Amino acid sequence: MQTNTHQARVLRRQGAVAVLRHVHAHPAATRADVIRVLGLSSGSATDITARLKRLRLLDEAGSPPTGERGRPSPMLVPHPDGPVVCAVDISHERWRISVAELGGGVVEQASGRHATRRPDAVLGHLRETVNGVYQRYPGRLGAVSVAVAGTVRGTDVVQAAGLRWRNVSLESLRIQPGMPLLVGNDATLAGLAEARRGAGARARVVLHLIVAVGVGGTLVVDGTPVDGTTGAGGEFGHLPFGDPGRSCPCGARGCWDLEVGGRAMARLLGEPPPRNPRTRAEQVIATAAVDPAARLAVQATARALGRGIGGLVNATDPDVVTLSGLAVEIMQSAPGELESSYRAALMRFHRSSPPALTTTTLGSHSQLTGAVDRGFDAVLTPDGLDAWSGRAVP
Amino acid sequence: MQTNTHQARVLRRQGAVAVLRHVHAHPAATRADVIRVLGLSSGSATDITARLKRLRLLDEAGSPPTGERGRPSPMLVPHPDGPVVCAVDISHERWRISVAELGGGVVEQASGRHATRRPDAVLGHLRETVNGVYQRYPGRLGAVSVAVAGTVRGTDVVQAAGLRWRNVSLESLRIQPGMPLLVGNDATLAGLAEARRGAGARARVVLHLIVAVGVGGTLVVDGTPVDGTTGAGGEFGHLPFGDPGRSCPCGARGCWDLEVGGRAMARLLGEPPPRNPRTRAEQVIATAAVDPAARLAVQATARALGRGIGGLVNATDPDVVTLSGLAVEIMQSAPGELESSYRAALMRFHRSSPPALTTTTLGSHSQLTGAVDRGFDAVLTPDGLDAWSGRAVP
DNA sequence: ATAATATACTCGCGATACGAGGATAATAAT
């Protein structure tokens, strides 16, 4: 009892939290690295790591020989009994779950197709699976973090066109009262991952854009997504960059969404709206090499994409733009159109050194990676660590 | 020497900084308020305030009787010899300077017209004036913070159409090497002020928009403007919400700027581009009550404004939208058009409770207020306070 | 071996904040 109050206090201060956050962000860090980056004294480092080891948050492992002089510094690695985060990705047709430890290393993974899209069925099954994780890692689950292909508000999904969901609460995934449950848009979380661990890792301000059915993404500033009060931000696809005459399923008109992606390509080819816009877009891009009509459609899409990106760069002034999803394929298929329309849409002063358009380096796992990171953001706080040390067996 | 190292350390910790920041943000705060908000113990509060008084950062003043029971809590007020910030506003035709103390209270003010717009003349004169402040407040000037009507990058003005400036460095306003010099876009800083002390004071995410010649503003999240890597963000006027056929002086096409404000109104009235778009817009709005053509022009502008705001709300998900400059007059002149086009541009899920469109409560001082706040943000940090206690006479 | 280098550990100290107990200044009740 006394010891517990003791422990619960042990982590309130900055140092220990800062060390944990740094180790999470830089999984291969040694103690000496951490000292340098955080400006700690070697004595503090000894003290802090000792306490974090005692609390089963960190462990030390002999580093591989570096070939340099001096006493080698041990690597700070996640403790084998340390906290884990359960990340869930719910997309139109599939679900994925991964369990990750500090640093983001995945210790377990599962995935499957939705048997049906009915919210209660999907969520019931996911709750089962998450609960299995909760049981399999007794006392170790620190947060459940969900990425959804839809618009999110708090822990609710207000709309998810692909899933045909409207106002679905994900509260049932909160296995334990008081455990952090984080819900985010999948594009937002992919952007978070890309900004922290992918193509934007060295940048302070990253604009991430993903084209799937429409356009989504986020602006990530200093590792934090700018996603609004309710988490519904980043709906760049519903900026009115397009023809005001066209109405969008979202309820507005002239949305950028309608100019980019499968629906736009089908329209440009004189086809009816495709049942699966994403698939249709991939087909069109694939045939663009040989089919002039398809090529023109892809080029027009690339121009609409580039123009919007340019405008967003004017508005947000990022270091770098990271592209994902169909945007990558569009960029590969029509690089000239994309780049030139992007530059033409920039304000003049940006043109001497415009933010680079880069492609994702994380691929299809970025949503889950982002969800894991957001989960650990919630765990690696003074309060979160208090909860952990309270939960820990003495 | 020893005493100085002593003092310099005295403020490194969170408590004192947190108290100062809270007092700055809430000028009428009493000690008891601060204790409650920051969760300090009464002992810590005594200790911290005593040290801050000794360092001439804070002073205490008897509160006016509240009529409530209990021992009255003294107000924490800026120390009469405490730090001041010099805020400078450079607009197209005028300059303004104000000297403010902790909490934002203005202790001195000056303004005038530019004799010429030549950068060296304008800056030479401002440097003189700022230097006068530096002399008049010996050892007390903590930062110089500038608001400019132009696009800013670091401490450079990359373009300011109204001033006809291109790539002008403001470094000459750094009176003393090492003293913080902060340069920001005037719309960004006005938004900061509005978000912290104006119409957005209670909100976490504030979208501030100002229409002058074009559209500017910022998104302010948790009191911090989202202004990009170089501070050039917030150029919402150069999002391509408009007709792609029209080219903008900024170098891009279809900018929102061209659909809102004096240029747009003149075009809608079949006039050539006005020399002073802002003045022309005010005239058109003034005559809208009696002149149907003017009314139609204002209404079209209001629709373009509302549509863009809706798109930005989709993308940024703010708690509230604050409007300033011409936008206020447009809103008053054509409230129906603005509101309905705003709502029509929102994604459906926003429509049940859309973020309110509110008008500025700070008026024309918001740029300077924002600059003051940004200056104190630089002063009220551990490093800034170290510098202060080092500068202070022992 | 011995030197050089980088890092880790030990330990005493100063800075910070907490919290319990007492003092103080206002209003409310008698």
Add this chain to the structure above:
DNA sequence: ATTATTATCCTCGTATCGCGAGTATATTAT
């Protein structure tokens, strides 16, 4: 007026945290 109630402030002992100086340790270079 006097006493009670309430909210706050002050004093002081204690615990935590991180620093820094000195010492120990593990590696590479000569």
